[in-house]
Amino acid sequence: MSLICGLPVLECVYCLACARWVWKRCLYTAGYESENWGLASVDEFEPVPRICRLILAVYEDDIRNPQWAPPGGYGINPDWVILRKDYVDTQGRVTPYLIYLDHDHADIILAVRGLNLAKESDYAIFLDNKLGQTEFHGGYVHNGLLKSAESVFDAECEVLRDLVAKNPTYTLTFIGHSLGAGVVGLLTILALHNRDKLGIERNRIRCYALAPARCMSLNLAIRYSDVINSVVLQDDFLPRSTTGLEVLFKLLFCLPCLLCIMCLKDTCTVEEKKLKDPRRLYAPGRLYHIVERKPFRIGRYPxxxxxxVPVDGRFEYIVLSCNALSDHSIIWMERESQKALDLMLEKDRYMEIPAKQRMRRQESLAQEHSEEYQAALRRAVALNIPQAYSPSKYGTFHEMEVGEDSGRSSGKGSLLSPTNREESWNEFVERLFDVDDSGQMVFKK
Structure with missing residues (x-):
């Protein structure tokens, strides 16, 4: 009898708990994720609107006669397009892409577009590949996206190497949107590990992933954050979705189902468990979050x-928003990123920053990014992220080269192994020098 009387109480408690969860999820907005992040500067965000327009140009069948050009056009020279490959050329392994030689900005650009919902062949590109995660250079990546990245690298390695050789001062930039952003993220890692084939230095490689799919484990996302940059518009669902791509495509036209499943899954999973799961995938690199809406306010704001470079709290939750799909659109990303850049430029013009001070600001910005990158690596080690490593306390000499090769070589010591890093100066001298009869130090034979 007492048990039966207690059931209504349990039901009330359960209902209150559910109501509290729904209330918290409804109040959760994308602005909370980045409220403690720093503001981006003009110099680092300037390429984003231009990159959006270049990706939009990949959707055109004829760039010389565009049909969907944004106001002001794409801002590209059709004569500088080195090649463009469509579905027939890629044999269904990857979405269409092009290579563009941007002489105005000293860039060699490889642009991969996202899915076109009107093309059924787009689904086969990712669904026909084996889904799930695969081990890759000391971490885990999405298997289907990795296959697409490898096919692009194998097909265009010779072309990129010739362009790099002919333009020794140009930067090699990989750009993509949506699932194409996941492809270029992994393509960038392939390029970094095969710099000898491309004949290029690490500091000349960079990547911009717009509205990226989760494609790599947390340790890889942080390790390559000095090269890869991800741009997310407000409530975009894809960088937050950990659902398998196969399930995602099935639920793409049933957004409420997707949101309910993801909210339940995220709520019932402890964050520490998420961080320590080596197979959990994340959006790659440094994150740029464009925030244009505020809770309980109507309309878009400047x-x-x-x-x-966050470690924990890295777009972990789906946002219950009617804009979750529209914020994923490359068209909206181009418009809002251009508005944001115009506001930054207006503020800079108002402040009238001299040329010398601007150069100093660029140097300080690079230093700040480096320090933030090192802090993210140390934070990952402190949180016991699987396969995360701490930066060298003696600087960054050969650090990135060793970190990139760590996934391929096992059992061999490196210059930055813990034993060598902790070696004292006296031990170093004794290892390399001897003292002769006259008391002078000479090199050991």
């Missing part, structure tokens, strides 16, 4: 761009 966009603000915040940036960081």
């Amino acid at each position: 966009p603000v761009v915040r940036t960081a």
Whole structure:
């Protein structure tokens, strides 16, 4: 009898708990994720609107006669397009892409577009590949996206190497949107590990992933954050979705189902368990979050761009928003990123920053990014992220080269192994020098 009387109490408690969860999820907005991040500067965000327009150009069948050009056009020279490959050329392994030689900005650009919902062949590109995660250079990546990245690298390695050789001062930039952003993220890692084939230095390689799919484990996302940059517009669902791509495509036209499943899954999973799961995938690199809406307010506000290299709280939750799909659109990303850049430029013009001070600001910005990158690596080690490593306390000499090769070589010592890093100066001298009869130090034979 007492048990039966207690059931209504349990039901009330359960209902209150569910109501509290729904209330918290409804109040959760994308602005909370980046509210403690720093503001992006003009110099680092300037390429984003231009990159959006270049990706939009990949959707055109004829760039010389565009049909969907944004106001002001794509801003590209059709004569500088080195090649463009469509579905027939890629044999269904990857979405269409092009290579563009941007002489105005000293860039060699490889642009991969996202899915076109009107093309059924787009689904086969990712669904026909084996889904799930695969081990890759000391971490885990999405298997289907990795296959697409490898096919692009194998097909265009010779072309990129010739362009790099002919333009020794140009930067090699990989750009993509949506699932194409996941492809270029992994393509960038392939390029970094095969720099000898491309004949290029690490500091000349960079990547911009717009609205990226989760494609790599947390340790890889942080390790390559000095090269890869991800741009997310407000409530975009894809960088937050950990659902398998196969399930995602099935639920793409049933957004409420997707949101309910993801909210339940995220709520019932402890964050520490998420961070320590080596197979859990994340959006790659440094994150740029464009925030343009505020809770309990109607309409869009002047966009603000915040940036960081977060370890925990890295777009972990689906946002219950009617804009979750529209914020994923490359067209909206181009418009809002251009508005944000115009506001930054207006503020800079108002402040009238001299040329010398601008150069100093660029140097300080690079230093700040380096320090933030090192702090993210140390934070990952402190949180016991699987396969995360701490940066050398003696600087960054050969650090990135060793970190990139760590996934391929096992059992061999490196210059930055813990034993060598902790070697004292006296031990180093004794290992390399001897003292002769006259008391002078000479090199050991």
